[in-house]
Amino acid sequence: MTFCAAIRIQDGLVGVSDTRLTSGAERTTARKVTVHQHGKHSMFLMTSGLRSVRDKTLTYFEEVVEEKDPSFDRLYKAVNAFAEQLRRVATEDKEALRESGLDFNLFSIVGGQLENDKEHKLYMLYPQGNWVEVGKGSPYFLIGESSYGKPIIDRVLRYESSMEMALKLAYLAFDSTRISAVDVDFPIDVVLYRRDSFEIVQHRFEREDLQHLPEWWQERLRLAVEEMPGEWAKDAINKLLPGE
Numbered sequence: 001m002t003f004c005a006a007i008r009i010q011d012g013l014v015g016v017s018d019t020r021l022t023s024g025a026e027r028t029t030a031r032k033v034t035v036h037q038h039g040k041h042s043m044f045l046m047t048s049g050l051r052s053v054r055d056k057t058l059t060y061f062e063e064v065v066e067e068k069d070p071s072f073d074r075l076y077k078a079v080n081a082f083a084e085q086l087r088r089v090a091t092e093d094k095e096a097l098r099e100s101g102l103d104f105n106l107f108s109i110v111g112g113q114l115e116n117d118k119e120h121k122l123y124m125l126y127p128q129g130n131w132v133e134v135g136k137g138s139p140y141f142l143i144g145e146s147s148y149g150k151p152i153i154d155r156v157l158r159y160e161s162s163m164e165m166a167l168k169l170a171y172l173a174f175d176s177t178r179i180s181a182v183d184v185d186f187p188i189d190v191v192l193y194r195r196d197s198f199e200i201v202q203h204r205f206e207r208e209d210l211q212h213l214p215e216w217w218q219e220r221l222r223l224a225v226e227e228m229p230g231e232w233a234k235d236a237i238n239k240l241l242p243g244e
Helices: 052-070 075-099 151-157 162-181 210-228 232-236
Strands: 003-009 012-018 022-025 026-029 031-038 039-049 106-114 121-125 131-133 139-146 188-194 200-205
Touching: 003 075, 003 106, 003 121, 003 162, 012 039, 012 106, 012 162, 031 052, 031 188, 031 200, 031 210, 039 052, 039 075, 039 139, 039 188, 052 075, 052 106, 075 106, 075 121, 106 139, 106 188, 121 139, 139 151, 139 200, 151 162, 162 188, 162 210
Parallel strands: none
Antiparallel strands: 003 012, 003 139, 012 188, 022 026, 031 039, 039 106, 106 121, 121 131, 188 200
């Protein structure tokens, strides 16, 4: 399983991905985010799905980038090029995968800003190669194991949130997923992009770098629950018959 979160706020883009790969009983670590950057071309790409589909699609796409990068003056053009390579891999491998009992599966997130983009952009691609762009009302995408981390982002994140707030929320979404899904774990890779900077910053956090945060967060949650208004709960509990 995979956890990838990408957030588009007013000031820029924030991305967090785990690195755990599971194949049967074997667990390994590998990057799930790649960065393509030079001049005024700044783009990152996150993926969740079959490793073989991911690796082949990225290999084809990197070849296209090398040949046609000057023609990608807006991010959506690069997204379309990636979608073309995804469909190419589907044509080559989808039937063979189906015969082996595997679904053709690759969800992707592409974020960044190219020279003719008026602002930074964030897109999500489906396995069929079609894509959607993030909106300001819900300015993020999650792929992979998304259900556990979604609630805290939905409750707190706003388009006007700071990059620090966005990064904290992406981490907390990862942490919630890590607690509940055994196939998501450290290290985590972080990508940061500040609007109009044309420079993506990358950083990897190991478990020991952030080991103080889960305990801090758990204690705050416990205290918050204890301090939550409870008259309604007492009214319900008081209806219990004596001795029950």
